[in-house]
Amino acid sequence: MIKSKVDPACTGQFSQLFLDYLDEKPALAEFYSHFPRLENFGRLIEEKKIPQENRDVLVTTLQKQYADFSLSEDFEQQLKLLGEKNTFTVTTGHQLNLFTGPLYFIYKIVSTINLAKKLAKQYPENNFVPVYWMATEDHDFEEINYFKLEGKKYQWNTNQEGAVGDFFLDDSFKEFLKSVEFAPEFFVEAYSKSKTLSEAVRKYVHHLFGEKGLVVVDANDPAFKKIFIPVIEKDILDNIPNKKAQEQTDKLEALGYKSQIFPREINFFYMENGLRERIEKSGDFYHVLESELKFETSEIKALIQSNPERFSPNVVLRPLYQEMILPNIAYIGGPAEVVYWLQLKGVFDYFGVQFPAVMPRNFALILDSLTAQKQDQLELKDSELFVDYIAWKKEFVAKHSSLDIFLNQEKEKLEEVIDRSALKAKEVDDTLESAYASAKVRISKIMDHLSGKVRKAEEKRLEIQIKRMDTIRDFILPGGSPQERVENFMKFYLEDESFIEMLIEAFDPLDFSFMILKPKDDKRGNQKTS
Structure with a gap:
């Protein structure tokens, strides 16, 4: 593939807060620790402190989670490395989308793997392990129960409730699987030989990225939750995280930015046997919404100690949970994730947990030969692929009209x-x-x-050229949304099984430009940044 780059701002796909963060605006400096530049990771390594007992729990738990896998010696060593003091992780997290969901899930993981490789080269005295944190506790099934391919939606419907990672791949899933007969064998094997959704996702992600050293973490585990007990208590009993997160949120809003997440007095769900519902305090009792469960203060205190696995953090505390379990120095996320992490540094500071480098995943648009050819025919710069369509058409017709359409x-x-x-x-x-x-x-x-x-007549005369732009827009914005947020990676993988290797070669995790990737037969060659 041939790679060119444009400024993310020209795409119109990002918030002002995100763009200002990338530009390192001084007003935002207090909302993070170190900006993700290669030279700053030395300080992040020095500052990261995690108790050895937490490392031991991490290694033991991961070995248990991978117990049924046939692991290579290299991968087993990758797990063991996590117990060593000079080993650090770089992490991305994502929901359990069916068949990987939209393209950007793959982009997240490739960015994470490449960052680990780049850090290993820069800081050879340390080890760096890329991690995919599975959102197994998430309960928004409607957000993940489908994927789209070539304009068609493939969807699994089930009546199961609670944490999606625990969803059984029952008869309804087997019926759904029949509709995806084109799926590569590793997907079929992962889903057909797994009991739960989390098990299947771990299998296909390991197939795709295990050889690259990617470790998959399922945080829905009692051993991990025990580490988090102090935070669970401070949140449910004292509402401290809400106060700290709200302070940061208020500061950001005072600067004119919009909030991405909204902290609550209690930032935990109660999770058990197909149930994951918010906890709210009313009077002397803690109530689990949408259920008849309620606890007195003494009861919920005891439950936190005896069964911490029943308490599932929401988006406000999931990042802190992750950073207390992992020896992590960088989190790679989408633009919305990067923004909401900026609301959370006060929470990290209160609990004495280092705030990692928060960095965006790589962003990319992949063009096929036909689309690249149409771009050439219209003499469009890469940055012009993202212009407002109505404005472009008006300007194009005026420029190429045989007479002054404005008379x-x-x-x-x-x-x-x-x-x-x-x-x-x-x-x-x-x-x-x-x-x-x-x-x-x-x-x-x-x-x-x-x-x-006259304008309409000229539009008709220029109909072929305008339709070229229509075709380009349909390809890069399917259904009106960015390609990477709609298309499934099978669109490209089924045509070329080296697709992931191509991404690994093209992506630079520390270059926050928006990439345009084109086939090598594109005669224009590599284009400079627009």
Whole structure:
């Protein structure tokens, strides 16, 4: 593939807060620790402190989670490395989308793997392990129960509730699987030989990225939750995280930015046997919403100690949970994730947990040969792929029209004729001046109407070129949304099984530009940043 780059701002896909973070605006410095530049990771390594007992729990738990896998010696060593003091992780997290969901899931993981490789080269005295944190505790099944491929939606429907990682791949899933007969064998094997959704996701992610050293972590584990007990207590009993997160949120809003997440007094769900519902305190009791469960203060204190696995953090505390379990120095996420992490540094500071480098995943648009050819035919710069379509069409028609579609010269000449005639008429009767002024307005409207007809005629004459742009837009914005947020990676993998290797070669995790990737047969060659 041939790679070119554009400024993320030109795509119109990112918030101002995200763009200002990438630009390192001084006003945002207090909302993070170190900006993700290669030279800053030395300090992040020095500052990262994690108890050895936490490392031991991490290694033991992961070995248990991978117990049924046939692991290579290299991968087993990768797990053991996590127990060593000079080993650090770089992490991305994502929901358990079916068949990987949208493209950007793959982009997240490739960015994470490449960052680990880059850090290993820069800091050879340390080990760096890329991690995929599975959102197994998430309960928003409707967000993950489908994927789209070539404009068609493939969806699994089930009545199961609770944490999606625990969803059984039952008969309804087997029926759904039959509709995806084109899926590569490793997907079919992962789903057909797994009991739960989390097990299947771990299998296919390991198949795709295990040889690259990627470790998959399922945080829905009692051993991990025990580490988190102090935070669970401070949140549920004292509401401290809410206060700290709200302070940061208020500061960001005072700077004119919009919040991405909204902290609550209690930032935990109660999770058990197909149930994951918010906890709220009312009077002397802690209630689990959408259920009849309620606890007195003494009861919930005891439950936190005896069964911490029943308490599932929401988006406000999941990052802290991750950083207390992993020897992590960088989190790679999408633009919305990067923004909401900026609301959380006060929470990290309160609990004495180092805030990692928060960095965006790589962003990319993949063009096929036909789309790249149409771009050439229209002489579009890469940055012009993202322009407003209506504005582009208006400008394109005006530029390539065989005549002035605005009829400017004609309008000027008519106005001159009316003005000269008005002056003569005024000498005869002053009242005629207003009549000429009204006539001038009417004629202007008539000319505007004719101009519209001329424009439509020119649009028809330029129909082939305009349709080229329509085709380009449909390819890069399927359904009106960015390609990476809609298309499944099978769109490209089924045509070329080296697709992931191509991404690994093209992506630079520390380059926050927006990439355009084109086939090598694109005759334009590598293009400079637009």
